[in-house]
Amino acid sequence: MASTSHNSSASFWQKYQLYFLLVAAIIIRQIPIVSIPLNWLESYFHEISHGIAALLTGGEIMRIQLFANGAGLCTTRGGLSFIISFFGYAGATFWGWLLFKLANSHQRTAQIVSGFMIVLLLVSIIFWARDLLTIIIISSLAVMFVLTIKMRRLYTLQVLLKFFGLSILLNSLFSPTYLFDGRDLGDGAALASMTMVPELVWVLLWCVLAVVALYSLIKTNKKSYN
Numbered sequence: 001m002a003s004t005s006h007n008s009s010a011s012f013w014q015k016y017q018l019y020f021l022l023v024a025a026i027i028i029r030q031i032p033i034v035s036i037p038l039n040w041l042e043s044y045f046h047e048i049s050h051g052i053a054a055l056l057t058g059g060e061i062m063r064i065q066l067f068a069n070g071a072g073l074c075t076t077r078g079g080l081s082f083i084i085s086f087f088g089y090a091g092a093t094f095w096g097w098l099l100f101k102l103a104n105s106h107q108r109t110a111q112i113v114s115g116f117m118i119v120l121l122l123v124s125i126i127f128w129a130r131d132l133l134t135i136i137i138i139s140s141l142a143v144m145f146v147l148t149i150k151m152r153r154l155y156t157l158q159v160l161l162k163f164f165g166l167s168i169l170l171n172s173l174f175s176p177t178y179l180f181d182g183r184d185l186g187d188g189a190a191l192a193s194m195t196m197v198p199e200l201v202w203v204l205l206w207c208v209l210a211v212v213a214l215y216s217l218i219k220t221n222k223k224s225y226n
Contacts, residue, residue, distance in 0.1 A: 018166070018221045021159070025167045037144060039070030040137050041164060042092055042171035048124065049091020050074035053084045064128040066137040085190045089206040092172040097213040100165030101220075107154035110161050114149040118142055166214075173210035176203045 013020075029035050043066055051061040051074050059079020066072045076084055103110040121142040129135045151157045179188040179199060188199035 015221075017159070018162070018218060021163045022166050022170075025163060025170050029167070029170060036068075036070070037140065038164075038167045039171065040066060041141055041144075042096075042168045042175065043067075043070050043072040044121075044124075044138065044141060045095040045168055046088045046092040046172070046175070047072040047074040048120070049095065050084055050088045051076060051128065052091065053087040054079035057083050059084070061128050063130050064124060064134065064138075065131060066134045068133065068137075082191065082194055085187045085194070086202075088187050089172055089176050090209055092168060092175075093206070093210045093213050096165045096168030096170075096172055096210075097217065098165070099168065100162050100217055103158050103161035103165065107158050110158040111149060111154060113161060114145050114157065117145045118149070121145070166217075169210055169214050169217075173207055173214070176206040179203055 025038075028038065044064075047064050047066065051064060054061055054074075054076035057079035059076050062075040062077050064072070064074050074088075099113065102113045121138050125135055125138050125142070129138055148157050148160050151160075176188065179186045188202045191197065191202045192199040
C-alpha cells in the first residue's frame with residue numbers, strides 16, 4: 001500500500017512538474033537578489049544569440065559585455081544586421097526551450113547539456129569577454145553549471161536544467177517590453193529603422209514566440225502523461 005502511494009505521488013510530481021517549476025520561476029523572478037543569476041543567464045543567451053547570428057551570416061563577434069543589472073551588449077562586425085538584431089530575443093527563447101526539451105528527454109542528456117554549457121561559457125570568456133565584470137559574471141554562470149553537473153543524482157540535475165530553461169523563457173517573454181523606455185534604443189528600434197516596421201510589432205513578435213515556445217512545452221508535457 002505504501003509503495004502504491006509513493007508511486008502515485010511520484011507520478012503526480014512528474015505530471016505537474018512543469019507547472020511547479022514555472023510557478024517557482026515566476027516567484028523567484030520577483031525576488032531581487034535571488035533572481036540576479038537567472039537574469040544574467042537570460043542576458044548571456046541573448047547576447048550569445050546575437051553573436052552566433054553574426055557568425056552564421058559571415059560576421060564576427062568583437063566583444064560580449066554583461067552588466068550587474070542583467071543588461072548586456074554584443075558588439076559584432078559584418079554579417080546581416082537584420083538577422084543579428086532579431087535573434088537576440090528570439091535566440092534566448094530558443095535556448096530556453098531547447099534547454100528544457102533536452103533536459104526533459106533523458107538524465108544523461110541533461111548531463112551532456114551541462115557539459116556543453118560549461119564549454120560555451122569558457123569559450124566566451126577566452127575569446128569575447130574584455131572586461132572584469134563580464135568575466136566575473138560569465139565565470140559565475142560557469143560555476144553554476146559545474147555545480148549542477150557534479151550532483152550525484154542526475155534527476156536533480158535534470159530538474160534544475162528544466163528550471164533554468166523555463167526561467168530563460170519567462171525572461172525572454174517579458175524582457176522585450178523593457179524596450180518601451182522612450183529612448184529609441186535596442187533591438188526593436190534597430191529593426192524598426194531597418195524595415196520601417198514599428199518597434200511595437202517586433203516586441204509583440206518576440207513575446208508571441210516565447211508564448212508559443214512555452215505552449216509547446218506544456219502541450220508536449222500533457223501528451224506524455226495522458
